[in-house]
Amino acid sequence: MTPKKIRNPFRPGRGATPPYLAGRENEQGRIREILADMADGDSPAADIVMYGPRGMGKTVLLNWVGGEVEKTSKHNLPLRAIQTTPTIFPSLELLWNKLISDDWKKKIWPEQIELGALGNKIVWNSKAHNEDDLVSVLIEECKERPLVLLMDEAHTMDSRFCQDLLNISQQVNQNAPFLLVLAGTPGLSHLLTTVGASFVERSEKMGIARLDAQATADAIVKPLDADGVTVDTDALEHVVEDSQHYPYFIQLWGAALWDLAKEKELQKLTAQETAEVETKVESRRLNFYEQRRATLDELELLPAAVAIAALFQDTETTTRDYLKEIIADNLPADSLATQSVNEHLQTFIRHEFIWNPPDSILFEAGIPSLMRYVLDKQREHVQERSSKPNQEIPAKNGNSDLDLGP
Numbered sequence: 001m002t003p004k005k006i007r008n009p010f011r012p013g014r015g016a017t018p019p020y021l022a023g024r025e026n027e028q029g030r031i032r033e034i035l036a037d038m039a040d041g042d043s044p045a046a047d048i049v050m051y052g053p054r055g056m057g058k059t060v061l062l063n064w065v066g067g068e069v070e071k072t073s074k075h076n077l078p079l080r081a082i083q084t085t086p087t088i089f090p091s092l093e094l095l096w097n098k099l100i101s102d103d104w105k106k107k108i109w110p111e112q113i114e115l116g117a118l119g120n121k122i123v124w125n126s127k128a129h130n131e132d133d134l135v136s137v138l139i140e141e142c143k144e145r146p147l148v149l150l151m152d153e154a155h156t157m158d159s160r161f162c163q164d165l166l167n168i169s170q171q172v173n174q175n176a177p178f179l180l181v182l183a184g185t186p187g188l189s190h191l192l193t194t195v196g197a198s199f200v201e202r203s204e205k206m207g208i209a210r211l212d213a214q215a216t217a218d219a220i221v222k223p224l225d226a227d228g229v230t231v232d233t234d235a236l237e238h239v240v241e242d243s244q245h246y247p248y249f250i251q252l253w254g255a256a257l258w259d260l261a262k263e264k265e266l267q268k269l270t271a272q273e274t275a276e277v278e279t280k281v282e283s284r285r286l287n288f289y290e291q292r293r294a295t296l297d298e299l300e301l302l303p304a305a306v307a308i309a310a311l312f313q314d315t316e317t318t319t320r321d322y323l324k325e326i327i328a329d330n331l332p333a334d335s336l337a338t339q340s341v342n343e344h345l346q347t348f349i350r351h352e353f354i355w356n357p358p359d360s361i362l363f364e365a366g367i368p369s370l371m372r373y374v375l376d377k378q379r380e381h382v383q384e385r386s387s388k389p390n391q392e393i394p395a396k397n398g399n400s401d402l403d404l405g406p
């Protein structure tokens, strides 16, 4: 049987909700509990910080929370959600406009309502109000209609905006059901520590990491199954392993397999089919890696990246101090004059080359097999150079001595 649907259900892409949201049961369970408490009028004990490298599924999870808020509105207190990013509301003034709903603006400041041609037009500028008043109004509104503020890409907040947002959250949350959920790359953790150390301590952290093998298999099999296509054990094992349990790669694989099943009108996929689509998956993956490698190159951090990648060939985790040593040994000569080793370490974290999950002090590789890619590219580069000895370029800080592995 051919897949019944015309449109491929898999969604390889940023923020695209997958056909089956796999492996987030713990986070979903916890969030459902908090939302149910809020609908009963209770304030959540802490804000939530979700962080993880790119492509792990933070936006998808935030979208899911938004959807859950809609569902809970049928019970007790009706909840509302605002999902946004710092680019949409780069200043608190703009955000305030959204935090207090139009209904409440009409109720509290009726004199500021103007009737426009198309109905009520709200003439309201948060700048005209002092912040304590705004907080009080928001508290009153949240008592009747609890608010969940979902801030995606939170690592891009400027530190002033971040600090103000954390303050508002704290003040409102102490008096009414209000939940702030921040989602961002591992760089978010650093931003929060610099602007609100106490906030970080009391927030509930959720590391959005790779899925386990079972969840990876479910993410592939369930949507295919819904369209009448099965995957045999060998083929599935290969796909699960090759995807490295990384949500974005899982969707790449799913999409490629679905297209093939549709094109060839297959009901069952075997190792033959996985082999057939592997090149397609691989080429999109290489493109993804190359963009990240190019960024590190532009930042002149490629030699240090190669050294870190070489280290991670022998170990899954390492310490912060050891990483700093490696980075310091592999920076261009003058770069420590402008930035400290710590700042360079943060750059690696911001670009998801390495990260430390919330419940660990040890660092691990950010995006799977990007390290392998960086090493392979370096090896190719070294080989190319040795095949053209006359054009040899001097090595930076002795990186040519690095053991690049097999």
Ligand SMILES: Nc1ncnc2c1ncn2[C@@H]1O[C@H](COP(=O)(O)OP(=O)(O)OP(=O)(O)O)[C@@H](O)[C@H]1O
Pocket (backbone or CB within 6 Å): 011, 012, 013, 014, 015, 016, 017, 018, 020, 021, 022, 023, 024, 052, 053, 054, 055, 056, 057, 058, 059, 060, 061, 184, 185, 219, 247, 248, 249, 250, 251
């Ligand atoms: N739990 C999941 N199960 C299956 N696929 C998932 C899951 N979560 C995310 N995906 C898929 O992974 C990809 C990346 O998801 P998403 O954009 O939410 O990641 P992100 O962490 O927000 O990335 P970024 O930091 O780039 O914004 C999408 O293609 C999405 O469909």
Ligand SMILES: [Mg+2]
Pocket (backbone or CB within 6 Å): 014, 015, 058, 059, 060, 152, 153
């Ligand atoms: Mg995202």
